[in-house]
Amino acid sequence: AKQNGTNDFQFFDKSMVDQDVNKFELENDLRNAIKNDSLTVYYQPKYNANTNNITGAEALARWKHPRHGMIPPGVFIPIAEEANLIVSLERMIIRQVFSQLVVWKGQKYQVPRTSINISIIHFYQEDFVKFMHQSLIEYDLSGELIEIEVTESIMIKKEDGINEQLQALREMGIEVSIDDFGTGYSSLSYLSKLSVDRLKIDQSFVAHSQENSEIISTIVSMATNLNLKVIAEGVETESQIDLLKSLGCQEVQGYYYSPPLPSAEYETKMNREFPE
Ligand code: C2E
Ligand code: CA
Ligand code: CA
Ligand code: CA
Numbered sequence: 001a002k003q004n005g006t007n008d009f010q011f012f013d014k015s016m017v018d019q020d021v022n023k024f025e026l027e028n029d030l031r032n033a034i035k036n037d038s039l040t041v042y043y044q045p046k047y048n049a050n051t052n053n054i055t056g057a058e059a060l061a062r063w064k065h066p067r068h069g070m071i072p073p074g075v076f077i078p079i080a081e082e083a084n085l086i087v088s089l090e091r092m093i094i095r096q097v098f099s100q101l102v103v104w105k106g107q108k109y110q111v112p113r114t115s116i117n118i119s120i121i122h123f124y125q126e127d128f129v130k131f132m133h134q135s136l137i138e139y140d141l142s143g144e145l146i147e148i149e150v151t152e153s154i155m156i157k158k159e160d161g162i163n164e165q166l167q168a169l170r171e172m173g174i175e176v177s178i179d180d181f182g183t184g185y186s187s188l189s190y191l192s193k194l195s196v197d198r199l200k201i202d203q204s205f206v207a208h209s210q211e212n213s214e215i216i217s218t219i220v221s222m223a224t225n226l227n228l229k230v231i232a233e234g235v236e237t238e239s240q241i242d243l244l245k246s247l248g249c250q251e252v253q254g255y256y257y258s259p260p261l262p263s264a265e266y267e268t269k270m271n272r273e274f275p276e
Pocket of ligand 3: 179180200202203233
């Protein structure tokens with residue numbers, strides 16, 4: 001089944017997980033792929049809809065299976081979460097992104113902030129904040145180049161120390177965005193206490209933006225009132241852009257602008273610095 005605009009996944013069908021492909025085999029292959037650092041990262045640029053400038057990019061994990069071809073993250077991320085592999089998978093992605101940013105910096109690109117998706121499970125790994133801190137030092141990168149995207153599930157519990165971790169990450173300059181905003185069961189009273197920078201309007205609202213314009217407008221004004229930034233994902237058409245702009249959402253991401261791209265293709269969209 002075709003699952004995204006880049007045709008990456010057209011040969012892989014989710015039903016294969018139940019039928020042809022043995023789930024334990026896939027889990028085992030994923031474990032080895034992580035060990036061998038053989039997953040890759042695609043980058044989907046984010047834009048300011050008014051200026052059309054790049055504002056950042058989202059790093060998305062890609063796995064090309066030697067026999068089954070591209071397997072979508074919608075399939076392998078849940079497997080990684082179940083099989084206790086998500087922390088090592090995400091640390092592999094973090095290292096790949098960091099070393100790529102170092103290369104781009106060395107080539108004098110104006111590198112925009114790059115966001116990395118982080119599962120809530122990662123927050124229960126005690127040394128997560130320390131890992132991020134040490135990685136920034138190891139790669140000699142500023143936290144200003146990094147953002148993490150976490151889903152609303154982080155808002156469910158209050159007493160588990162997650163907010164303190166978010167705070168510590170933000171003190172390093174890392175931005176925190178709440179992904180798929182509006183789809184979870186978050187407590188809005190808690191949102192005002194949570195240490196975050198941005199709400200990311202879920203693509204399901206954007207896909208039917210006319211019908212959901214009240215919801216989008218509510219999220220935008222909530223963000224404004226709470227002093228948060230806001231971005232819309234899954235933007236595919238000009239009319240969606242026009243509506244989002246009219247509702248006060250300027251930052252956008254989606255196939256209309258660009259699908260997720262291999263690093264070499266994303267690179268051509270970045271600007272270079274020309275000192276002097
Ligand atoms: P997400 O974080 O919500 O990422 C957005 C997904 O929407 C991506 O799918 C992206 O390719 C797709 N997309 C982008 N623009 C459009 C558009 O205009 N229209 C439509 N219909 N889709 C668009 P992808 O790459 O297949 O990733 C699926 C999910 O897998 C991600 O959803 C994220 O939850 C998860 N994922 C990917 N990489 C990682 C990772 O490194 N760690 C974790 N924890 N999750 C990841
Ligand atoms: Ca995301
Ligand atoms: Ca999302
Ligand atoms: Ca999603």
